Amino acid sequence: MIVSEVNFDGLIGPTHNYAGLSRGNVASALHAGQPSYPRQAALQGIEKMKHLMDMGLTQGVFLPPLRPVTHLLHHLGYKGDDKTILKQAAKDDRLLFNNLCSASSMWAANAATVISEFDSHDGRVHFITANLATMLHRHLEAQTTYAQLNQIFSNSCFFAMHHPLPCGQHFSDEGAANHMRITSAHGRTGINIFVYGEKNDIYPARQKLRASQAVARLGEVKPDLAWFIPQKKEAIAKGAFHNDVVAVANEYVLLAHAEAFEDQGEWIKRIAEKIDGFIPIIIDNITLEQAVKSYLFNSQIVTLKDRTMALILPQEVKSDPAVLETVNRIISGNNPIKKAVVVDVRESMANGGGPACLRLRVPLSKAALDAVDQRFILTPKRWEKLYQLVENFWPEKITPDDLVLPELWKTAVRAHWALTSWLG
Numbered sequence: 001m002i003v004s005e006v007n008f009d010g011l012i013g014p015t016h017n018y019a020g021l022s023r024g025n026v027a028s029a030l031h032a033g034q035p036s037y038p039r040q041a042a043l044q045g046i047e048k049m050k051h052l053m054d055m056g057l058t059q060g061v062f063l064p065p066l067r068p069v070t071h072l073l074h075h076l077g078y079k080g081d082d083k084t085i086l087k088q089a090a091k092d093d094r095l096l097f098n099n100l101c102s103a104s105s106m107w108a109a110n111a112a113t114v115i116s117e118f119d120s121h122d123g124r125v126h127f128i129t130a131n132l133a134t135m136l137h138r139h140l141e142a143q144t145t146y147a148q149l150n151q152i153f154s155n156s157c158f159f160a161m162h163h164p165l166p167c168g169q170h171f172s173d174e175g176a177a178n179h180m181r182i183t184s185a186h187g188r189t190g191i192n193i194f195v196y197g198e199k200n201d202i203y204p205a206r207q208k209l210r211a212s213q214a215v216a217r218l219g220e221v222k223p224d225l226a227w228f229i230p231q232k233k234e235a236i237a238k239g240a241f242h243n244d245v246v247a248v249a250n251e252y253v254l255l256a257h258a259e260a261f262e263d264q265g266e267w268i269k270r271i272a273e274k275i276d277g278f279i280p281i282i283i284d285n286i287t288l289e290q291a292v293k294s295y296l297f298n299s300q301i302v303t304l305k306d307r308t309m310a311l312i313l314p315q316e317v318k319s320d321p322a323v324l325e326t327v328n329r330i331i332s333g334n335n336p337i338k339k340a341v342v343v344d345v346r347e348s349m350a351n352g353g354g355p356a357c358l359r360l361r362v363p364l365s366k367a368a369l370d371a372v373d374q375r376f377i378l379t380p381k382r383w384e385k386l387y388q389l390v391e392n393f394w395p396e397k398i399t400p401d402d403l404v405l406p407e408l409w410k411t412a413v414r415a416h417w418a419l420t421s422w423l424g
């Protein structure tokens, strides 16, 4: 059975903007209020998808939901048509309004946790939609994400879909960004590492242990394959709001900062005992601050056809000589990562999302891949059309003042319809 991992990238929506909505996310706070460039942002994401396609990998795409979203306003007692209630909300409560406009669904690593068919009890791929309960702008994604996942992975012989967990402080769940699968190969059984945040006084811990435990239960992860590891408190305090800011795994390789987890040495030892050929690459020559600034660990590691691996890095790694030196050391080291590909995802990075944040990884057998709704899998031709569509329909620039203009909302609706027709 041929098994590969398919990356589904979140297409960056036409209202992409910097509103400083994510406490604990250094880049989001730093760029709050600056102008954004949605067209460029989306094209950067699309170019990243093409890089992976050109390396021979199967590439999927998730489409953004319409923003600003209005159903919450109805829920909150606003009455009238969309334009009326959006205008009123923008006047009454600008922070609430900004939440409605966020294009945050682009960070597909937070869409859901995916449990491989090789690790689940019933042999199906499980998707547990993330509730993203810590932050309103992100929580607003959950229901549309669930609907889209259902559409793409509708074949219940292969796929099992789960609703987001209940909200509230006990169950905050941010999906695959806090989940790593370590296995000798994508098509074999692996351990599922759920990294959770413990209570700290500085920033919210966005992944709760109870949530991770529920995700593992729902995904029917075989009991000895679900491991729960606490994220290091210092890492959260320095801006690692998700585990994927300080660690990334692919098959039997783990690339992590030395201060990613509590009791790290002990955990690494235990993984090595369980997984044949496990290769930990632990980086201790750069600080957590350097890791958060460069997003070195928010790289994608992908397995290529010849079984070597490539590291897909954000260009920000080039700005810090120590980080660049580390990349060179990884590439020339005794491990399967042989190639570094630097991509420009600057517009997403300025909101705290690197290459790894922009994609949800789904390990699929050939039969399961055939059961996926193929409209969401990119071919060179469909990629080309998507590129043109973004060039034609996405606004070039958005300032905070533009967000409240009905003309921008109309542009977003037109872009949404263009995408619907692209999908067919």
Ligand SMILES: NCCC[C@H](NC(=O)CCC(=O)O)C(=O)O
Pocket (backbone or CB within 6 Å): 017, 018, 019, 020, 021, 022, 025, 028, 029, 102, 104, 107, 109, 110, 138, 177, 241, 242, 351, 352, 353, 354, 357
């Ligand atoms: N995995 C990367 C997620 C980045 C995301 N940023 C944001 O939502 C920033 C939005 C803003 O500030 O407008 C977050 O923090 O969840």
